[in-house]
Amino acid sequence: MLKQVAVFVENQPGSLRKVTTALHEHSVSIYAFNSYDTPEFCILRMVVDNPVKAKEELTKKGFVTRICDVIAIRLEDEMGVMDKILGSLMDSNVNINYIYSSFGYSNQMSAVILHTDDAAETEEALKKEGYDCINSLF
Amino acid sequence: MIWAPEETYSREEIQAIQLRKLKQTVAYIYEKVPAYRQKMDAVGIKPADIQTLKDLEKLPFTNKSDFRDNYPMGLFARPRKELVRVHASSGTTGKPTVVGYTRNDMHVWTNNVSRIACMGGASKEDVAQIAFGYGMFTGALGLHAGLENIGASVMPTSSGNTKKQIMYMQDLGTTLLVATPSYALHLGEVVRSMGIDPEEDLKVRIGLFGGEGMTEPMRDEMHRVWGNSFLCTQNYGMSELCGPGVAGECPELQGMHINEDWFIPEIINPETGEVLPPGSKGELVITCLGKEALPLIRYRTKDLSMLMYEPCACGRTTVRMENLFGRSDDMMVIRGVNVFPTQIEEVILQIPELGPHYEIKVERKNRLDVMTITVELIDDRLLDSYSKLSELEKRIRKSLKAALGLDATIQLVAPMSLQRFEGKAKRVTDLRGDGL
Known part of the structure; x- marks a missing residue:
């Protein structure tokens, strides 16, 4: 399992920047992030190297700011790999609340990050299917 | 501690003082203030017609507009050379309301504020930090004089410069804070964000709040920020009447004791002007007794309250006015429904996921009134999912609908992003133009 940091951000030019500036000033590195097109505000979700400090x-x-558990699985660069993971989750009857990916860097593979209602249970299910859930992106 | 014996007189004694002073005041204003004499003449009332306290009802009202019409000093009963102080109200539009004091008025005013300060728990042991804006506003210098008079150590920090306020609070051991309730909350938030625990690290134990009303949920919020043992009372006054010193809460927190030997309160129906019996809600009207520079009879305060004549457990016998229900001129009519900002505040303060600050915007879209309420989100648990955020929004709307019978649009913003006020908070923006 992995810790995700979620931040409430208003929908205005420059508001995401305020978050990245604060993190940069304190040397916190971002390894994955996402936000969606919501009308007035958004939740910026990130995986960083030091969530407590963030x-x-x-x-x-x-x-x-909120810290919660998410699951990460390394993505092999193979045809059909996402389809296989999602198939396994479907077979285990796991509902995904949201999903995004990390970026690959310095020879590291990218990872898929997913949030479900019960991270521990999902991790257990994925392990049974032979997946290796990782605890760190770096 | 009770500052003056008059605060514990029997009803008969209080009424005897009121009647004696009322007769003098009416004779005095009739002689000295042509604008009020004309009003009395217009309804055919002479000073000699005032024989009982009930006769007060025969006298014409004084309105805020009388100050405007007689700007700047047309309502004054004494020439300028006899004034030792001039103040002005914080008029938001047009000319301010100018008020003045003779030396004797200053003495009465100061002692009336001392009474209120003692009611709120102050004593000569206190270190009082006055975070009201100084200047022409009566609040700061009024509390300043009243607290100095009881022997407290007064620090005139004035409003603003929050970090410096906190520094003085720490370094000089402030025990008593004078501020508007909204600024006191802001100060408390900043204190907490600096990692200071007011209960452990500061000596502040009393808050004397005024300048704007404080609702009960706001008082609860004050305890959350400043600690449970914080004695937080509000007091009432307005510059036309003298400034602070008209009424204040005692630790029983059952309304504000009016200094009845100097002010006669009435409650009227704001539509008809009819005097309502004790226990009725309506507009507070105040007659000032014995004021030399600016005597005022039946001044319409526009504040909505209720009078309670039962003696209080604190030992005072003076009438209490219920904490303000709102101002008759703060009332908004939205889609035909009467709405007071205090009603909205009560709803918001009862939702723990939200901060205590809010803004109300009313506009007209497609001929319909639309109210938008902006509130600060403070609870991080809502960030688990968008559905939790929208569930919160629905919950706020539902509570507002139950309280007001009106739907509102809710806008969630980050903490500390709404404007903080050092004086009176301005929370309502009405963009409808006609104000209706």
Whole structure:
């Protein structure tokens, strides 16, 4: 399992930047992120190398910040790999709340990051199917 | 501690003082203030017609517009050379309301504020930080004089510069804070965000709040921020009447004791002007007794309240006015429904996921009134999913609908992103133009 940092961000030019500046100032590295097109505000979700510090610094800056568990699986560069993972989850009757991916860097493979209602249970199910859930992206 | 013996007089004693002073005040204003004499003449009332307290009802009202019409000093009963102080109200539009004091008025005012300060728990042991804006506003210098008079150590920090306020609070051991409730909450939030626990690290134990009303949920919020043992009371006044010193809460928190030997309160129906019996809600009307520079009879405050004559457990016998229900001129009519900002505040403060600050915007879209309420999100658990956020939004709308009978659009923003106010909070923006 992996820790994800979620930040409440208003829908305005420059508001994501305030988050990245705060993280950069305190040397926190971002390994994956996503946000969607919602009308007034969004939840910026990230995987970073130091979630506790990220939360601390962002809270100091006035951001509402939340840490939660997500699951990450390394993605082999093979045809059909996503289809296989999602098939396994379907077979285990796991509902995915949201899914995004990390970027590959310095010879590391990318990973798929997913959030379900019960991360421990999902991880157990994936293990049975032979997947190796990772605890760190770096 | 009770500052003046008059605060514990029997009803008969209080009424005897009121009647004596009322007769003097009416004779005085009739002689000295042509604008009010004309009003009395217009309804055919002479000073000699005032023989009982009930006769007060025969006298014409004084309105805010009388100050405008007689700007700047047309309502004054004394020449300028006899004034030792001039203040002005924080008029948001047009000319301010100018008020003045003779030396004797200053003495009465100061002692009336001392009474209110003692009611709110102040004593000569206190270190009082006055975070009201100084200047022409009566609040700061009024509390300043009243607290100095009881022997407290007064620090005139004025409003603003929150970090410096906190530094003085820490370094000089402030025990008593004078501020508007919204600024006191803001100060408390900043104190907490600096990692200071007010209960452990500061000595602040009393809050004397004024300048704007404080609802009960706001008082609860004040305890959350400043600690449970924080004694937080509000007091009432307005510059036309003298400034602070008209009424204040005692630790029983059952309404504000009016300094009845100096002010006669009435509750009227704001539509008809008819005097309502004790226990009725309506507009507060105040007659000032014995004021030399600016005597005022039946001043319509526009504040909505109720009078309670039962003696209080604190030992005072003076009438209490219920904490303000709202101002008759703060009332908005939205889709035909009367709405007070305080009603909205009560709903918002009862939702723990939200901060205590809010803004209300009313506009007209396609001929329909639309109310948007902006609130600060403070609970990180909502970030688990968008559905939790939209569930919160629905919950706020539902509670508002139950309280007001009106639907509102909710806008969630990040904490500390709404404007904080050092004086009176301005939370309502009405973009409808006609104000209706």
